[in-house]
Amino acid sequence: MIEFQNVSKVYPNGTRGLNQINLTINEGELVVIVGLSGAGKSTLLRSINRLHDISEGNIVINGQSITTASGSGLRRIRRGIGMIFQSFNLVKRSTVLRNVLSGRVGHHSTLRTVLGLFPAEDTALAMDALERVNIRDKAYSRADQLSGGQQQRVSIARALAQQPQIILADEPVASLDPLTTRQVMDDLQRINRELKITTIINLHFIDLAREYATRIIGLRAGEVVFDGTPAEATDDVFAHIYGRAIHRDEVLGDHPPGDDVISVIPSKPGVAAGGVQ
Numbered sequence: 001m002i003e004f005q006n007v008s009k010v011y012p013n014g015t016r017g018l019n020q021i022n023l024t025i026n027e028g029e030l031v032v033i034v035g036l037s038g039a040g041k042s043t044l045l046r047s048i049n050r051l052h053d054i055s056e057g058n059i060v061i062n063g064q065s066i067t068t069a070s071g072s073g074l075r076r077i078r079r080g081i082g083m084i085f086q087s088f089n090l091v092k093r094s095t096v097l098r099n100v101l102s103g104r105v106g107h108h109s110t111l112r113t114v115l116g117l118f119p120a121e122d123t124a125l126a127m128d129a130l131e132r133v134n135i136r137d138k139a140y141s142r143a144d145q146l147s148g149g150q151q152q153r154v155s156i157a158r159a160l161a162q163q164p165q166i167i168l169a170d171e172p173v174a175s176l177d178p179l180t181t182r183q184v185m186d187d188l189q190r191i192n193r194e195l196k197i198t199t200i201i202n203l204h205f206i207d208l209a210r211e212y213a214t215r216i217i218g219l220r221a222g223e224v225v226f227d228g229t230p231a232e233a234t235d236d237v238f239a240h241i242y243g244r245a246i247h248r249d250e251v252l253g254d255h256p257p258g259d260d261v262i263s264v265i266p267s268k269p270g271v272a273a274g275g276v277q
Helices: 041-048 071-079 096-107 110-114 120-132 148-161 178-195 206-212 235-242
Strands: 002-010 016-025 030-034 056-061 081-084 166-170 198-202 215-220 223-228
Touching: 002 041, 016 041, 016 223, 030 041, 030 178, 030 206, 041 056, 041 166, 041 198, 071 081, 071 096, 081 148, 096 120, 096 148, 120 148, 120 178, 148 178, 166 178, 178 198, 178 206, 215 235, 223 235
Parallel strands: 030 198, 030 215, 081 166, 166 198
Antiparallel strands: 002 016, 002 056, 215 223
16 A cells, blocks of 8 residues: 655754664554654654655655656646644635635636636535534634644544545644544544545554554654554554653553653663564
């Protein structure tokens, strides 16, 4: 489904965001990417739909290189990739329905979408997407009248309206409270299972990664240092990914009182179970 072939990203200031990444993400997986801030999570995710261009290598989606694609070919590939942002990226003064319909812009001419001339089939798709995330009743409300969790559900519905093969979610629950966080993650998991949409999520909370992922990829300094199942992603493995102990704010769930460190770094971080490299 998605192949990273010797992918590197070097920023203009010389910072290496990704370093020789080789990965294959299969159709229907729910992959969670973990790592410290600056480890390359967002760079990796956003390189899939070319929000970030890579410096070296190739990214292939369903047998087609998005790295070398241009014009209508690039638009066609991107049309199959839905994107969910931490900050929702909604037009706040517009209705929920209009925001969701913006997921259809890649299917129509620029003039038609600017004028808001979406066919009835698109409206039906948008309403179905809102139903899937349980906010169909908010279709004609303004986006800025919704809670943060509801706004994130609108952004999920917008991605669904694209009828994508892939959904990318960049820290989609970072600004949400614990209850709403689980509701949004439940939506993403249900969509992945029911629609078989390949889903790739950057997450901060390690317990959510274990609970929702079918596969966890750990990044450290732009390199893959773990690639395995949630069962293999032990506290020691996470400590190796982070290069330090797990902190309290990296776990969403309840934890006993004490200091901010809730896990110790393993004595031999290079040999922890579950695929640590």
